[in-house]
Amino acid sequence: MGPLEGIRVLEMGQLIAGPFCGQLLADFGAEVVKIEPPKTGDAMRQWGRTDADGNTLWWPVIARNKKSLTLNLRDKRAQDIVKALVAKTDILVENFRAGRMEDWGLGYDVLAKINPGLIMVRITGFGQSGPYSGRAGFASVCEAMGGLREISGYPDRPPVRMGISLGDTLAGQNGFQGALLALQHRHRTGEGQMVDASIYESVLSVMESLISEYDGGGHVRERSGSILPGIAPSNAYPTKDGGTIIIGANQDSLFRRLTALMGQPELADDERFRDHRARGRHQAEIDAIIGEWSRTKPAKELVEELAEVAVPAGPAYRAKEMLEDRHFQARESVTRVEDATLGRPIAMQNVFPRLSASPGAIRHTGPALGQHTKQVLAEWLGYDDDDIARLKTDGVI
Known part of the structure; x- marks a missing residue:
């Protein structure tokens, strides 16, 4: 009932x-x-x-x-x-x-x-x-x-x-x-x-803080494609098999786990990427680095590895993948x-x-x-x- x-x-x-x-x-x-x-x-x-x-x-x-x-x-x-x-x-x-x-x-x-x-x-x-x-x-x-x-x-x-x-x-x-x-x-x-x-x-x-940002400081949000400006890394990244995965690692702890998995732990202490605002200022740079790494592995393997280290990630699904996914089924x-x-x-x-x-x-x-x-x-x-x-x-x- x-x-x-x-x-x-x-x-x-x-x-x-x-x-x-x-x-x-x-x-x-x-x-x-x-x-x-x-x-x-x-x-x-x-x-x-x-x-x-x-x-x-x-x-x-x-x-x-x-x-x-x-x-x-x-x-x-x-x-x-x-x-x-x-x-x-x-x-x-x-x-x-x-x-x-x-x-x-x-x-x-x-x-x-x-x-x-x-x-x-x-x-x-x-x-x-x-x-x-x-x-x-x-x-x-x-x-x-x-x-x-x-x-x-x-x-x-x-x-x-x-x-x-x-x-x-x-x-x-x-x-x-x-x-x-x-x-x-x-x-x-x-x-x-x-x-x-x-x-x-x-x-x-x-629309989140779109109006407040303008009223409080004159900022006008613009089209930004697949990113949220200042929120990084959080984007769509290419994979070896021609797929796309979404990775969201814009918190400091998540970013540190991601860079360790990438084999580049020093990035977490790099002054360009060491905190939220720094990564936001250098968004294109960190996305390029992650994109080079993501291209080395197929999508399914990448998602599984990221899940193991508790970094949010997932493939971009269409209906076919939704119907086949074991979590959707369960x-x-x-x-x-x-x-x-x-x-x-x-x-x-x-x-x-x-x-x-x-x-x-x-x-x-x-x-x-x-x-x-x-x-x-x-x-x-x-x-x-x-x-x-x-x-x-x-x-x-």
């Missing part, structure tokens, strides 16, 4: 940010009912790579553990159904553009009157207030405005983006965190509230879950973090469109078969 067992969630999100928040809630036991447009469903049903039969391989992950209820939210009857569901809901997650829920008569002020204990998680590009609140805000734009894009890549070329929609997932995690905090507040007071999670602020929150970091649409198990990342007493679990992959419409309307609202048939005929569900 997950820690959120008994918590009911309506997910009215789309694409990534809201649905990722819903995925996290579902992973830990909440009953998450995902509301989707009839016929088309969430766009995530079409996004990403497909298998040989044209089935998306992303939907089974981001919609895992959820139920699918179809509603045409432009129809007044569908809006009334949402209000009825809200009366029995603990958390509502939505990530439409700010104001869209109000257009449908489903703003927080309306829903809170129906259910004063409701927690409404609202994920948008720029938040529910401020001059940009009405703007569309995809992760790429908000990553740029939150500061991430300008420091990503190499200084001699334009900024690059991560190969994932990081801003969306950060906002989804912020929404998840906000929902849990709001649940604790409700536990104490009985009072619900609105959680305002913006993508740009979710990115901004992980911890079941990647698991395989049977998928009815694919007709076979599909590999995906497991549920994190791990709780010792009430762990989360993957109960099933993403559902078929509208798979649980009848069940939810019957169990939550007491609709009978005739009620449901009429709604289907009228295009409400």
